[in-house]
Amino acid sequence: MTLDIITAPGLAPLSHGFFTRRGGASSGVFAGLNCGHGSSDQHEAVTINRSRAAHALGVSPEALIGVHQVHSARATTVTEPGMEPVKADALVTARPGLALSVLAADCQPVLFADHLAGVIGAAHAGWRGTLEGVLEATLDGMEALGADRGSTVAVIGPCISQGNYEVGPEFLDDFLADAPENARFFANGTGDRYLFDLPGFGLHRLRAAGIGEATWTRHCTYADPERFFSYRRSTHEREADYGRLISAIRL
Structure with a gap:
């Protein structure tokens, strides 16, 4: 099956994509x-799937670099292919x-590019990482390589x-302890529950x-099981595990 890849005009002409779950080799709940x-x-x-994603981006599997994600605000600089994953939630390179x-x-998943400087970044930004500053850390890391945040484009991909x-x-x-104005990213839910606008908060921080x-x-990951994996949906459906979507950008 052909891969289904979401792209963004702001990141073009760089090779990039928010890959959906379609076109892989996994089965069962990971299909x-x-x-x-x-x-x-x-x-x-998983190795086959990652190789397919790398091929779609025009790189070898060794040149498709990731990190050991821990919901932190740490960004790491990548200088060569085959780098062993470090504990971080963002990467930058020139x-x-x-x-x-x-x-x-x-x-x-957030992809970054400063086309003029030739610097790119990628961040995994859950609520905790976003609140603690992973998006800002990514911009800091890119600027250390010569980027200008005023010239940088960021695109948030499929998320809840x-x-x-x-x-x-x-x-x-x-969130209110961090800043009272964060209340605007919450809507009333059922009973004492609230509905949180994660991408709205991410855009605000950027x-x-x-x-x-x-x-x-x-794109909402929870609402479209045909295209996206969702941790929360798998929990609600009492599935044993869930797949992970890859998003990537190549310089």
């Missing part, structure tokens, strides 16, 4: 393009021929939308950091 070796999927199937990748299944992201009052408290352009592809 499709599960690219997460941290899942309980067969290692061989080396041509490398593809930076992150995995997500409801969290925000507000209508499907129900949270408790203690979750709201964390724009407040001075980025030149920030957009969201407006």
Whole structure:
């Protein structure tokens, strides 16, 4: 099956994509393009899937670089292919021929590019990482390589939308403690529950950091099981595990 890849005009002509679950070698609850070796999927199937993603970007599997994601605000600089994954949630590089990748299944995958400076970045931005500053850390890392955040484009890929992201009052408290104006990213849900706008919050943080352009592809991972894996949906359906979607950009 042909891969289904979502692209963004702001990142063109760089080779990039928010890969959906279609076109992979995995089966069962992982059916499709599960690219997460941290899942309980067969290692061989995940390796095949990652190779297909690398091929689509025009790089070898060794040049498709990722990190050991831990919901942090840490960004790491990539200088060569075959780098062993470090604990971080964002990557930046100025080396041509490398593809930076992150995995997500409801969290925000964010791809960055400063076309003029020749610097790219990728971030895995869940609620905790976004609140702690992973997007700003990515911009800082890119600037250390010569980028200008005012010339940088960031695109948030498929992630969970507000209508499907129900949270408790203690979750709201964390955001209000950070900044009272964060209340605008919450809507009333059922009972004492709230609905959190993760991509709206991500766009706010990017724009407040001075980025030149920030957009969201407006795809909800929870709402479309045919195209996307979703951690929250798999939990609600009591599945044993869930696939991870890969998003990547190549310089």
